[in-house]
Amino acid sequence: MNRSLLLFITSLFSVSLSAQYSIDLSKIQYPSIEYLKMGNPGPAGQEIKVNNLFLTKGGVPQLPVMGEFHYVRMDERYWKDALLKMKASGVNIVSTYILWSVHEETEGNQVWSGNRDLRKFVELCQETGLLVHLRIGPYCNAEIVDGGLPEWIVKNKNFSERSNDPLYLEYVRKWYKSIYDQVKGLLYKDGGPIWAIQLENEYVTKGMVISHLMNLKRIAVSCGFDMPLYTMTHWMQSDYPKGEIVPYAGFYIERPWIVNGKNENPPTTFEFFTYNRLADDIGTNKIKSQGDIEMLDYSNNESPFFTCEVGVGTTNFYARRAVVPEEMAGANITLRLGCGVNLMGYYMYVGGTNPVGKLNVFGEEPEFSYDYQAPIREFGTLGEVMKETKKLNYFMNDFGKELATQVAYLPKGNNDYDNLQWAVRTDGNSGYLFCSNYLYKHDRPEFKEVQFSVKLKDETIVLPKNKVSIKNGSYFIWPFNLTLDKCILKYATTQPVCKQMQGNVLNYFFFADDAVKAEYLLLKDNIKDIKVYNAKCRSVGKKYYIDDLDEGERSVIDILQNDGNRVRIITLSEADSDNIWHLRNEKKKIDVVALTKSAVTFDNDSIYLTDTLNQQTIQIFDNQKGQFVTSRFDSSGQKPSFSCQARGPMAEADFICTPDDSLIQKTFKYQSLSGIKSAVLRYKADKPVTCFINGKQIKTENLDSYVKADVATCCSNGNNLVQFISSTKNNIVVAEIEIIQKNGTRLLWKTDNTWTGSDQSVPVKFLSGIKPVKYDRKERLVEYEIKVSDWDQIKEESRLYIDFVGDVASVFIGDLQVNDYYFNGDKWILGVSRYKELLRKDPMIIKIKGFETGEENIYLERNIDRSKCVNPQITDIKLKRDYTSSISIFDLNN
Incomplete structure (x- = not known):
């Protein structure tokens, strides 16, 4: 291939590449405004x-x-x-x-x-x-x-x-x-x-x-x-x-x-x-x-x-x-x-x-x-x-x-999804360039040698000065011709977050994308003096070009305007921007910009920080110093204590027998506006036993250490007679029927000393016995009992942070189901203090069902080992409380 042909092909490629990142808005007409x-x-x-x-x-x-x-x-x-x-x-x-x-x-x-x-x-x-x-x-x-x-x-x-x-x-x-x-x-x-x-x-x-x-x-x-x-x-x-x-x-x-x-x-x-x-x-x-x-x-x-x-x-x-x-x-x-x-x-x-x-x-x-x-x-x-x-x-x-007044314009090249995706919003003079190279759970190619050109009626904005690579996962918003008080920011390759007015100083907070170098181009008009910290500033004709920024809380462009007012541009790192909070109350003339990993609220003339860590840090931007100032708090208070104990089926039932009878029985009255969603019978007996509910013999399944049956169709509104008949006298039985109603209420019909023999006068005696320590593997079910102590000392909100494997978890307190959770591999956060009144009387019961095979045709994240979800279990559980610290706005003003 001769050199001239190669140059021609290269020029064609350059033109097409350049065109992909160019948009001509010079002849666009702004829409007329009509109120509805x-x-x-x-x-x-x-x-x-x-x-x-x-x-x-x-x-x-x-x-x-x-x-x-x-x-x-x-x-x-x-x-x-x-x-x-x-x-x-x-x-x-x-x-x-x-x-x-x-x-x-x-x-x-x-x-x-x-x-x-x-x-x-x-x-x-x-x-x-x-x-x-x-x-x-x-x-x-x-x-x-x-x-x-x-x-x-x-x-x-x-x-x-x-x-x-x-x-x-x-x-x-x-x-x-x-x-x-x-x-x-x-x-x-x-x-x-x-x-x-x-x-x-x-x-x-x-x-x-x-x-x-x-x-x-x-x-x-x-x-x-x-x-x-x-x-x-x-x-x-x-x-x-x-x-x-x-x-x-x-x-x-x-x-x-x-x-x-x-x-x-x-x-x-x-x-x-x-x-x-x-x-x-x-x-x-x-x-x-x-x-x-x-x-x-x-x-x-x-x-x-x-x-x-x-x-x-x-x-x-x-x-x-x-x-x-x-x-x-x-x-x-x-x-x-x-x-x-x-x-x-x-x-x-x-x-x-x-x-x-x-x-x-x-x-x-x-x-x-x-x-x-x-x-x-x-x-x-x-x-x-x-x-x-x-x-x-x-x-x-x-x-x-x-x-809000700027109209969105999309390059037609966006219709080819293989192209870099971008758009412009403008009123004809100023605006923003939007770019996205992110695809949810899929990868995008890296786009190299990218430089955008936005042709307006009176000028063409080219940004950035040097071509950049837009990496997989990047997305950003870049301003052009943005008015900063009396100054004009021609463009920035950083994203604006918020602005803060303090006296005669207007602070602007931007953040830089990890993958794109930060640069600013400012008109010299109305600028009397400019100082930069952790960056380089060069005079280029009628503009100031600022780059080589060390993004972070101390990266500051300090501008003194001709009218004596100041404008600051603080360029945060992308990590810092995740922790930014902007609290404003115009009536109380409060305008606070802070960096903290804690949750932040403003109420009753105070700023509140909340975290599960008792040691908290907040950096508040100090307008006088022109930088963030760090405050640290060390909260005290009792940590909640709890116990988590795995338990098997029939945990709340007692072993019973009638010494001189082959029958034990009890009538349970079921009255509810709701219907029965499920009902499962589980029992264990020393000797063979047959169960009848309302005179109907129950078909059961023998598991390794107990017997199980689905009895949802046998139980009904009204009186329900449950009977266990043995071939011999003195048989010891422990049993429960777990009923889940359509409104989530859980009922347990269980053996205890209120059951009788065939002669109602014959008392039922308690006898010791060994219950199954865990659910049979065929049920793919585990159950945990959670008890929390020291409720009177715990004033702040407390939550369980649970890692588990399985399919579906259900949470009960007493007769009430209060929550459920589909396993997805993420940490399960379960509030407990919101159920304080219930938990004072009854423990929390968490039941987790496992998958049947681990190959169920459902979507789970790629990092999950599905085979481990067949045998459900809690792998880690912690109880954490919130710690809250406060800062008075009057302290800030002083």
Whole structure:
């Protein structure tokens, strides 16, 4: 090959490579802004209005952060703690389902107290400074049986639910009126926190979406819901009532409802920059193309791009049990922002435990635990995904005013998923470049020699100065033409997190990606002096170029402006950014930026640090010193003690016999509104014995050390006569029937000294005997008894941290099942102090079932040895308590 041909081919490759990372926005027209006609926007000066692009509050554009928290899934005593953690992590709005079946399990018997006290929950949200978005149904889904529709509605043969049947709509009217009566006076127009309601959920019945949703809206308005915003979930599979209801989108990367056996699920389209929502096609009338660029066509798009279900965690279904990493959350949020999302709604933000009714357990799978690996988990701990989620929340809080007005533009090259994925949001002058080279549970190639070019109307931004490699797993947000008070940051290859105003100093906190070198380019305009620490600064014409940063808490660019005010840029490492907290209270003029691994909240004029370690460290940025200052705390307090003892079957039963009789018997009265889910008989006898229940001989299975039988169909409401008949007298028997009801209640019918012989006057005597020490291997079952002492000395929350192998774990205290857990290889965190009152009377019983073969066709993480899951066991268990330290804001000011 001659040299000229080689140069020609090389130049073609260079042009195509360069084109892949170039976008021409010089002729793009900014969309016209048109406001939607909703309900009452709220008090003067704080009006919430929605246009076709973004939301405003008091006329100021916003990019709200909304987190899902189901109050009925948590003990009301812990609501405020979760709300404070939401607030501290950058959430502005709490969204919550109002689950009809949980409040009205039987017709006419509504419950609005305790964990179902909606009004108290909303008032706590207001006290905490959080707005509320009610999702009023009537259908919700939420992994609740029948989507939260009461059984008596679903089984009513006089109408079809989720339809325009007049009788069904009349029931809905009564339900909506019940909700309104609970929150009357707490709507946004009244000075309360409730600013929006969602009608129905995931409603896609062909030909009925508009009519049904409009019927629901008319009913809600007639009941008193006069709101700044009416919403619906809209997965782009049908039309929606334009101008009347704003559609919300949902984006899940981990989808446990997609079952692919043991294999990884293929990547979803949501892992790339795309305008697609839940369906694979948003509709060609929604996308406008100009050259090599795609954008939403706002001339035909009457609603902003809002979301309510961006998945940052996941629940586990039986057939799929993924453990999600923090990067999944970070990538999902980055992708959504890059595609133009202007309301970030997370599902779930706070995990919980499914409520139990008198008839049934409301949860589907698992029946009890709804931990969701959420940013705030079931028992109040911070999830792994919180690290990425909160830093992006802070970004939306502090830079959302400008970002909300910036339109998203996607290079058409993104449609080829083999290409590097990137996008730009801009108002024509300033904006952000978004990039993602992350694929959940799959690898991406490394892209080398990458340099982006963004052509605007008046200039072309090229970044970074030197070409870089974008490695597998990287994702980031880079600003360009970002205004820092009076200065202009032309671009940075670091990601902004938050900003802090202290006197005449404006501090900006960025962080650097581990795999990309940090650099900044600043215009000299309005800069009187500049100093850098742990970095190099060079004067290049009319700009300052800063690189060679040693990222970390002491990496500071200190700018003195011409007006005498200062701007600081602090460049954190990626590891430091995981530990950042930004606490702000405008009324009390509090603005704190801190680094700590502890959970942080702000309440009652104090900052609280909570951790399971009694020695805690926090670094608070000191504006006077221009650096982080470290404080250390050493908390004291009694550590909880506990015991964990494995035990075998019939542990609570006694050996009994009738010395002069061949019969022992007892009548058990079973009365319950709930039905029997399962009933298992286990017994051991010295000599052969036959069991009868209600006169029916039980077919049994002989195991190694005891006998077992399924007796669910033999037991019934009313009196149940249980008899053991021996061929000889003086036979010693120990037995129990374990009944699990449909509402999760556990009953034990066990042998003790209340049993009799055939002659009722013949007493039953206790005799010693040797019970089975463990469950038979065929049952693949283990049982542990947990006892906690020193409750009176333990004031802080305490939890069990459990490693185990098996299939499904169930937790009982006395007669009540309180939790369950699908084994997924992650550490199981189980709260105990939330059950303190129950545990004072009864120990906690954990029963773990093993897999049948270890080859079950379900998804588990690759690092799990499935063969060990056949023989279930707890491999490690610890009881840890929280330690809490506090810092007064007055101490900070001094």
